[in-house]
Amino acid sequence: MSDARTEELAGALDAVRERIAAACDAAGRPAGDAHLVVVTKYFPAADVQRLADVGVVDIGESRDQEAAAKLAELAPDVRERLRVHFIGQIQSNKARHIAAYADVVQSVDRAKVLAPLARGALERGRVLPVFLQVDLAGDDEGRGGVLPAQLPALADATATTEGLELVGLMAVAPLHVDPAAAFDRLAVLSQRLHEDHPGATLISAGMSGDLEQAVAAGATHLRVGSAILGVRPARR
Template sequence: MSGRREELRGRLDAVQARIAAACDAADRDPQELTLVVVTKTYPASDVTLLAELGVTDVGENRHPEAGEKAAEVAAPLRWHFMGGLQTNKAGAVARYADVVHSVDRAKLVASLGRGAAAAERDLEVLLQVDLGPEFGRPSDVRSGAAPTDLASLADAVAQTDRLHLGGVMTVAPLDVDPTPVFERLAALSQRLRADHPGAVTMSAGMSNDLEAAVAVGATHLRVGRAILGERPPLG
């Protein structure tokens, strides 16, 4: 276990150094950013080690794996669910997630609202935007709502008890320069805040493109492989 701890410590330190350098280049304060360590497919023991190393936010994208891990880990972490989510699983996810990054349709908003209300807990949600078509990629490559649907989705969240609109999220399409993608997300975020001033979160940037995300104003970085290593095959 000590060997794994030191491996995670070294990788975490390296990522934090990258974030610090990116913030320095962008004249930003690293305290403005939240690092969400994506622990999907890795055991709860790794999550516990990360918490001991100072990690406060972890991300998962598969249910029920995410819920089982959240129940097993005793550390007081903030759990982010960031995978595609079926409406029939939304109620269960609302019982343990603190933030859902992948809200992309009105039915999912309603299901999460019902689940959060039943669990008597508040849930932050981010609107996932599919920017693939704007950059020459088919819309089914990534999950997400079309930019034209954001306003109505945001209003639906704002009108749903127990849900809080945190902001927006995207994943840069594969083999596309991430900078213009994240710049587009930043513009959409600014437009959204005109009607929903509290929606300040911009979740963008992963292991390969976190510097580009920092440069355009991302508030949350979702980093897995650079910290945990190459992922084992999915079962």
């Protein structure tokens, strides 16, 4: 697909990649050390197709019904080229369905969703990589996440669930808090997690407005939407 929208997305994508490369350089990290996940929630399958055409591999979705329907619209060869990250809050009654199409789940925040996620993964004949979402605000901003004090128990439960692979932590910087301070705290939590679970080395943090601070704090995955796709369409 080649049209004005594709050119628009390609230009925005290049600009974000330049920001990431500059942030990695400033942090003394290798170029490409932070992986871009383009957040496509609320945008149509046609935009996902365009992103795939310009080389995007990782996309992020946060609503189960929307994500499943959107992926079903894609041609099989396009879907095969994509790695789909589920980044939204998980309803336990939808966890099994999410695991049927998501390649990575970044938003595990309670033990109740582990079994259905694992069941969906095993039915698909594979192991599902999962991040634990951490609540760095502690004041119920409605973004989900496990409180840091409860993180070790959830990590242990995840690591011992067949069908799941604990790979790291995810967080959103709290409102009205310096993102750099929030991401530094996440990095400390990540180090503690890694001590108990050596395979859990990844950190998903940073979005369009704070990706530089996330890279400086060691983020390995950046979830960027509006800086590439523009203002979200009205929610359907």
